Amino acid sequence: GAVVSQHPSRVICKSGTSVKIECRSLDFQATTMFWYRQFPKQSLMLMATSNEGSKATYEQGVEKDKFLINHASLTLSTLTVTSAHPEDSSFYICSARGSNTGELFFGEGSRLTVL
């Protein structure tokens, strides 16, 4: 099946710093990728839709200036959490549609801890 890779899997940073998370589709091209956030014991919340070559579409309540998304190629989308604060600590997961069946392939997730 299609593979989506995320990096880093874990990151710890100080409050006020910025963190970049990469999401790559390894064996297919993804014109659209999706970024989710998941807090402990809660479900995945869609943050934004990342579109190759154009601006991301953000969900209501998600600050686009805080969560910068870049989808510069058909195999790479990045999420940058700018000026991170402890409340941004969460599990961030990306996904991409791999086929015409509509299923999403998810990365392994990136656990961000902001001290």
Place this chain on the structure above:
Amino acid sequence: SQKIEQNSEALNIQEGKTATLTCNYTNYSPAYLQWYRQDPGRGPVFLLLIRENEKEKRKERLKVTFDTTLKQSLFHITASQPADSATYLCALSPGGNNDMRFGAGTRLTVKP
């Protein structure tokens, strides 16, 4: 408001029994619905997709039903095994653009 509700936060069953998980949605008219499995600290893994014109779909020990009148999907695991223990998520796309929205999930524990 739009909601996706999985009625059981946790479900414990004995090995060999059938697990049945429920997903109800409100104020959506999805063209299809999906089920995923998520293990702790990992990303979700796709299991099954069922379209609005399909009543039932099977894959090995898994069976999914979709009732658009009741706005409900049922997910069954037959002959359950301890390895089936995980959180199961239902998901649907409001606009059919793959921007999937997820339910809170049901944490299934299969005891030997």
